[in-house]
Amino acid sequence: MQKVWSVLMVLGLSVAQAPQGAVLLRLNEAQQAVVVGAFQGGRWIEAEKLSRLEARRYQVFGPAGRINQAQGAGGLQTPEICDWNRETLLALLERRAIQYPAYAISAPWNPQPRPVVSFAPTPAHRQAVAAELSRRNIQKAPNITQALRADLDADGRDEVLLSANQPGFSLSNGRIEGSYASEAGDYGLILVRKLLNDADLRTFVLDVTHLEKPFDGSEGMPTVVTRRLGAILDLDGDGKMEIITEDWVHEGWGSTVWRWNGQQFVKVLEWGCGV
Known part of the structure; x- marks a missing residue:
C-alpha cells in the first residue's frame, strides 16, 4: 500500500539545511520510528525526499497530549518492506508507559500551544x-x-x-x-x-x-x-x-x-x- 503524498518535489534534501523546520516521526513500537515527513521552507516534504537527518531532540505525543521525550540519533535507513519509507533510531528519555502508535516531533516552536x-x-x-x-x-x-x-x-x-x-x-x-x-x-x-x-x-x-x-x-x-x-x-x-x-x-x-x-x-x- 503505497500512498500518494502532497509534497515538495526536491530530491536529496537535508533537514539540516533548514534548522527552523520540523520533523515528524511515527513510533509503532519502542525504538522503532518511521519518518512521516518534514516541514521546512514553508512546505511539506515527504520522508523519501530527505537525504539525511541530524541528531535531534523530540517531544512525544499521543492523542491527548505529551507523553514522553526522546533523542534521535540521526541518520536514515530504508527498510526492505515499503522501501519508500525512511526509518531512524530513537531513544525514549522518560521511564513511563506508552501506548503505540505515538508521534515524535522536533520543532523550535511549541507543538501543542493549546490543551487537548x-x-x-x-x-x-x-x-x-x-x-x-x-x-x-x-x-x-x-x-x-x-x-x-x-x-x-x-x-x-x-x-x-x-x-x-x-x-x-x-x-x-x-x-x-x-x-x-x-x-x-x-x-x-x-x-x-x-x-x-x-x-x-x-x-x-x-x-x-x-x-x-x-x-x-x-x-x-x-x-x-x-x-x-x-x-x-x-x-x-x-x-x-x-x-x-x-x-x-x-x-x-x-x-x-x-x-x-x-x-x-x-x-x-x-x-x-x-x-
Missing part, C-alpha cells in the same frame, strides 16, 4: 455520529472510541474531534491494532465538529470506511476498518494545530495530516506502509 482534552461523549455527539452513518446507509449503532476537544485554529472556540469504530480498537502488548471487519455495516469514522460562527455548527468527516457485505473469505483478505485520532499538533509553526489521523490495512498502517484552510480540512501529508 479527552472527555466523555454526550448523546448529542452520538447523534452526530449516527447522522453521518445514516447518510452512508450504515445501520450499526454509533460506537464512539475517542472524544477530544481542542481549539485548533486559536479562534477561541473549541473543536470536537470524534472517532467511532465498530468493531472497536484492539490492544496487544501496549499497541493499538486495527480490527478486521466481518459483518455488513462494520465501520470506521473520524469527524470534526466546528463552530464557524456562534450560530453555524458544521460537521466535517475526515475519513470513513465500512464493509458493504459480510466477509466470507471468498474475496481475498478481510478489510480493516479501524480509524483513529493519532495526535493534534502544530506541525508548521503557525500557531494552529493540525490533526493526525490513523488507518490500518491488512499487515499495514498509515497516517494522514489534516489542516484547516479556513473553509475545510485538507490533507497536507500522507504516509503509509503495507503489503
Whole structure:
C-alpha cells in the first residue's frame, strides 16, 4: 500500500539545511520510528525526499497530549518492506508507559500551544455520529472510541474531534491494532465538529470506511476498518494545530495530516506502509 503524498518535489534534501523546520516521526513500537515527513521552507516534504537527518531532540505525543521525550540519533535507513519509507533510531528519555502508535516531533516552536482534552461523549455527539452513518446507509449503532476537544485554529472556540469504530480498537502488548471487519455495516469514522460562527455548527468527516457485505473469505483478505485520532499538533509553526489521523490495512498502517484552510480540512501529508 503505497500512498500518494502532497509534497515538495526536491530530491536529496537535508533537514539540516533548514534548522527552523520540523520533523515528524511515527513510533509503532519502542525504538522503532518511521519518518512521516518534514516541514521546512514553508512546505511539506515527504520522508523519501530527505537525504539525511541530524541528531535531534523530540517531544512525544499521543492523542491527548505529551507523553514522553526522546533523542534521535540521526541518520536514515530504508527498510526492505515499503522501501519508500525512511526509518531512524530513537531513544525514549522518560521511564513511563506508552501506548503505540505515538508521534515524535522536533520543532523550535511549541507543538501543542493549546490543551487537548479527552472527555466523555454526550448523546448529542452520538447523534452526530449516527447522522453521518445514516447518510452512508450504515445501520450499526454509533460506537464512539475517542472524544477530544481542542481549539485548533486559536479562534477561541473549541473543536470536537470524534472517532467511532465498530468493531472497536484492539490492544496487544501496549499497541493499538486495527480490527478486521466481518459483518455488513462494520465501520470506521473520524469527524470534526466546528463552530464557524456562534450560530453555524458544521460537521466535517475526515475519513470513513465500512464493509458493504459480510466477509466470507471468498474475496481475498478481510478489510480493516479501524480509524483513529493519532495526535493534534502544530506541525508548521503557525500557531494552529493540525490533526493526525490513523488507518490500518491488512499487515499495514498509515497516517494522514489534516489542516484547516479556513473553509475545510485538507490533507497536507500522507504516509503509509503495507503489503
